[in-house]
Amino acid sequence: MKQIRRVIIAILSLLSFTPMLAQTQRGKAxxxxxxxxxxxxxxxxRLHHDSLxxxxxxxxFGTLLKVTNLSNNKSVVVKVTDRGPFARGRIIDLSWRAxxxxxxxxxxxxTVRVERYNGSEIPYRPAEGVNLPEIDFEITEAGYSFTGEWAERMKQSDMPTTKTKRKHTAKPHATKKHASHKSNNSQQKDRNAEDKxxxxxxxxxxxKTIKKKSEEMF
Incomplete structure (x- = not known):
């Protein structure tokens, strides 16, 4: 019997509490x-003045409320994080940003109207729509195949380019120049040795002449 009474009391309390949350309030903010x-x-x-x-x-706590200014019909959605106000005639305290x-x-x-907001999260201004191009992933109608094009590109890549030819022809010139430079250096060294x-x-x-004259004098 005691358990049945507890269940009945819990159900009645929930039924009495639900209309209070669903009702619309009017008062001072x-x-x-x-x-x-x-x-x-x-x-x-922590309270921050720039939060809603x-x-x-x-x-x-955490309930989202829609607050409407009855003088200009502007509205804002705020989250309950504190208790109050406790002054007579006032029903809600808002953050500075709200x-x-x-x-x-x-x-x-x-004077404002306060009602519970049924949305799952605080609404923001919708982002501007982006028009994306439509992509067709279906198979094309006829005849085209990547195999022939791929084979042709592979042949082109196997062909020797002009750059490689230039590199091969440039090497003998470089060796001749280097050999001529070596021969010039050796000739210069020989000349220096002969001069010395x-x-x-x-x-x-x-x-010898000085020695010979000195011998003649003595």
Whole structure:
């Protein structure tokens, strides 16, 4: 019996709580100051003035609410992260960014309509459509085959190019030039050796004449 009573009480509480979440509320809305950025909310999250969040008394944390400014029909979707407001006549506290979206920064307080948002996530502006070309993956109608074209390209790649011919013809010129350069160097070395030899012979002749004259004097 006790278990049956507990089940009945749980069902009744859920039935009484569901209409409250589905109902639309009307009342005054205020917003957090920018100086409240960084404060810890009741859900444990940090408050940031540029986020679309709000404080509500009864909705569970993480619930998405659509808030509409009744004076200009502007609306914004916010997430419940805090509890409040607790002043009489006020039903919701908005973040600074949400208040800016509703255009209530100058007034500070405005009358709004609050209703639960049924979407799965906060809507964003849709991205611009990109027109992609249609690709046909079906087989072409007739006769074309990659085999013949592939064989022709392989033949062209096997043929010697002009660049390779130039490389082969350039090598003998390079070797001839190198050989001529070597012969020139050897000839220059021989000339230098002959010059040194002649210079040595001249000095030896000078010393011989000096020695001969000195012997004649003594």
């Amino acid at each position: 205020t917003f957090y100051s920018k100086r409240a950025t960084g404060a810890r909310t009741a859900s444990g999250d 969040t709000c404080a509500h008394r009864t909705y569970p 208040a800016k979206e509703l255009d209530i920064l100058a007034k500070g307080v405005c 030899k002649e210079e040595g012979n001249a000095w030896s002749n000078i010393f």
